[in-house]
Amino acid sequence: MVLFFLSGCVTLVYEVFWMKELGLLFGNTAFSTATTLAVFFLGLATGGYYWGRRSLRIRNPLQTYGLLELAVAVSVIGYFYILDTYHVIYPHLYGRFGNSPLVLVSIKFLLSFLLLFPASFFIGGTLPLMTHYLSSNINRTGKTLSLLYAVNTLGAAVGALLAGFFLPNWFGFSLSYRGAIGCSLLIGCMALVLASRGTLGKRGTRPVAARIIPDTGCKRLPASTIWLLSALSGFGMLGLQVLWTRMFAQVLQNSVYTFASILFVFLIFLALGAAAANRIIDRYSDVLNALFVIMVAGALIVSATPFLFNYLTDGLHFVSGRAGWNEYLFQVLSLEFTVMGPPLILLGMVFPLLVRIAEPMQAVPGRLVGQLVCVNTVGAIGGSLITGFVIFQTIGAWAGIGLVGMSYLVGAMYLVHGLEKPNRPSMLIPMVAILLLVSVLNPTRLPRVRIDPDPNRERLLQVWESGSGTVAVVRQGDALKIKVNNYYTLGGSDSKELEEVEAYLPLLAHTRPKSVFFLGLGSGISAGAVLRFPVERLVVAELIADVVTASENYFGSFNNGLFVDPRAVIVAEDGRSLIAASPEKFDLVIADLFVPWRSGVGSLYTVEHYLNVRDSLETDGLFMQWLPAYQLSFRGFGSIVRTMLEVFQQVTLWRGDFSSRRPVLGLLAGRIRKPLQPDAMLFSSTAPQRIGRDVPVLSHYVGNMGMLSDAFEGFPINHDDKPVIEYQAPVTQLRQQSGEVAWMVGRNLLDFMERIRDRQSSGTDPYLVDVPVRHKQLPLAGMELYRSQVLNSEGYGSAAREAYARYLTMAKPGSFR
Secondary structure, three states, X not given: OHHHHHHHHHHHXXXXXXXXXXXXXXXXXXXXXXXHHHHHHHHHHHHHHHHHHHHHHOOOHXXXXXXXXXXXXXXXXXXXXXXXXXXXXXXXXXXHHOOOHHHHHHHHHHHHHHHHHHHHHHHHOHHHHHHHHHXXXXXXXXXXXXXXXXXXXXXXXXXXXXXXXXXXXXXXXXXXXXXHHHHHHHHHHHHHHHHOOOOOOOHHHOOHHHHOOOOOOOOOOOHHHHHHHHHHHHHHHHHHHHHHHHHHHOOOOOOHHHHHHHHHHHHHXXXXXXXXXXXHHHHOOOOHHHHXXXXXXXXXXXXXXXXXXXXXXXXXXXXXXXXXHHHHHHHHHHHHHHHHHHHHHHHOOHHHHHHXXXXXXXXXXXXXXXXHHHHHHHHHHHHHHHHHHHHHHHOHHHHHHHHHHHHHHHHHHHHHHOOOOXXXXXXXXXXXXXXXXXXXXXXXXXXXXXXXXXXXOOEEEEEEEEOOEEEEEEEEOOEEXXXXXXXXXXXXXXXXXXXXXXXXXXXXXXXXXXEEEEEOOXXXXXXXXXXXXXXXXXXXXXXXXXXXXXXXXXXXXXXXXXXXXXXXXXXXXXXXXXXXXOOOOEEEEEEOOOOOOOOOHHHHHOHXXXXXXXXXXXXXXXXXXXXXXXXXXXXHHHHHHHHHHHHOOEEEEEEOOOOOOOOEEEEEEEOOOOOOOOOOHHHOOOOOOEEOOOEEHHHHEEEEHHHHHHHHOOOXXXXXXXXXXXXXXXXXXXXXXXXXXXXOOHHHHXXXXXXXXXXXXXXXXXXXXXXXXXXXXXXHHHHHHHHHHHHHHOOOHHHHHHHHHHHHHHHOHHHOO
16 A cells, blocks of 8 residues: 555656646647646556456566556656657757648657656556455455555645645756656565565465455446446546636636645545545445435535635635735635535545446456546546537636536436436436526626626626636726736736837847747737837747737737738747747847746746747847846846856846836847947937837846846756746745735835946946947936836935936936937
8 A cells, every 4th residue: 555655646746747848848838738638648548458458367466566667667767868859859840840730739749649658558557456456356346446546646646745846846857757766666676575475466366266256235237337437537537627727727826836736635635535435335335326426416516616616715806825825825725625625525436436336347356447447537538638628618617617517417317327227216316406507506607707896997808718728808997908817917008108118128229130039929019019110020929829819809909010910920839839949040039028926937937948049049139038026036036137147148137117116127138248239229310219108218228137147146047957936936926925025126126226336337338338428328317217216106205306307317318319
């Protein structure tokens, strides 16, 4: 049992790491996630069926189990070599088949198959063999399976906790991965040692006849009914996991920890359900009635979860931890336990009870479990794919949860119908429950997006649901905004000036940019602003296809003809993956503002991503990384700066605006060390000299980060292998809410900028060495403008006016034209 607990733990560590690695490789898209899950579960299904059928001929099941664990370790080691090869050849494959999506999808699926199938095939064989080893006779198969299932799933929950919360943050992915391989090797060796000692490993050698007890005392069901219910159980479990994850995404932080906590709680209660099934099997000889009641009750409780969730979150209010990180975790886990716990305990009993009912079908425990695991896992594949690609797009998450509940009621009816002497009155119970679901428990009337009840303040215009998220366009007063998953705003018409500055600044710092890559679309205002310049080609990458639709349908009057200009190409694809694969070179790459603590965003600040960006630039190309200073601590900002300095020869800091409360900063990086050129577009008489709210362009300049490289030496470098931003930013955000950490805003940011000014005042900034003398005072003018905003926000009106007067003196048109 200890070995099987550890096996479950290690398996979940592998699965979480595979999802992360392939997400970085293929892109963090719904398709990539679905592909990874489908291949993983296909391997489990095939392995369960194959090794279950072979169990009759295996004389020492424990020894074979040990060999399977060793085979898992060897397969995972091979994973590294295949992955390294793919990193080398993928850009060439993309260059050859990039215009053939079907071929490219097939290549990705084939790679996933080569990476995941061997290990998951061997993992799939462990449950049938362990059940075969521990079952002394066939009518104990259900009891043995339920106990093993509970132990293994409990181990999986621990693995999800370790992989999601601790291992990558402590040791990094590679070292944690090697530790997991070492555990697999240890489990395999321990099993082989135990199998070599006396009769302990030889339970599988007794004659098959000794295992057969014809009458299990349980009513029989046709094999077709058992197969169908087993598939239904897998479909429901994976479907609910996907649907509930989306449900919680509407109110939670959506960091890597959020999704790890959902998986952890899901597996904990699944294990408790299997343990409860073990008790039922132990106490009752006929479990059919229990299974019927469990399926009906579970269906009703599942269908009620949207209503309970809506009530507990007060209509999809965002869950925040004002007292800090620990309080937030407690709130999240309490919500997850309350909503998911009861239905999961009930539905977690279904599969183990089906194994008990199926005992008369097969004389060999391992073969029986292998067959049922195969069917159950195939159902799980269907649940993941159908939910992600059909249910979200057609009926939405709320109705999808109701549909899963209804499927269990139909399964309960089919169970009664499959009896030799069906109890017709019992058929009425699920039928009445179905009527209840389509009437009283119909979740489609629940809100999909939280909107202010006052229509004059906020009004929902349109909402889309897909495997990538819930996208909504709302009107707030006179402004249009795009929301993703109820909370995160991807820009709006009221921030048009700032969003255009995000394009203007890097364009003006270049001499004559012809090709531009924009990472992130949002409203399309920033990307559309690029088209105001004489560029020849603009490529925009947006992860969520529905955001592209929302931008095209509602922001056409704000994004400067982005969707009709022949120079622009909008691609619904992960921008990181696209820029890594594409052989195209760009004069300018611009990365939009992203929420640092959201799951997956941390990978946009890593050395590996920046290396791909650098390689995609022309020799004199520039890269602008926009950052929300109002969502970054100085430690997080310093980590990003140091990471960029590791890759780019030159990094300079710019202000996106002069807000004291919600400042935006830009890190402008060059592939080569090169000063701002006198023929840069910002010095051209045909280019705008003032941007945003009529502020001179060079007033946005703060300083040269290369001159302060020693100040950032103590900050961690952000790698794919050890993504410090991904794991530290969510904690920092909650600590900021409790007052433990401060953002880079107001006085904090002003003090930092003054340190930059003092450091550079002793020497000439090499980036500005070729700037005309009349322009060199503009960065100091910008400092005074920002100072005036900070002083004004602090209530020092007189000092703020004095600082603003100094800004006007230094920045007046006659002083620099």
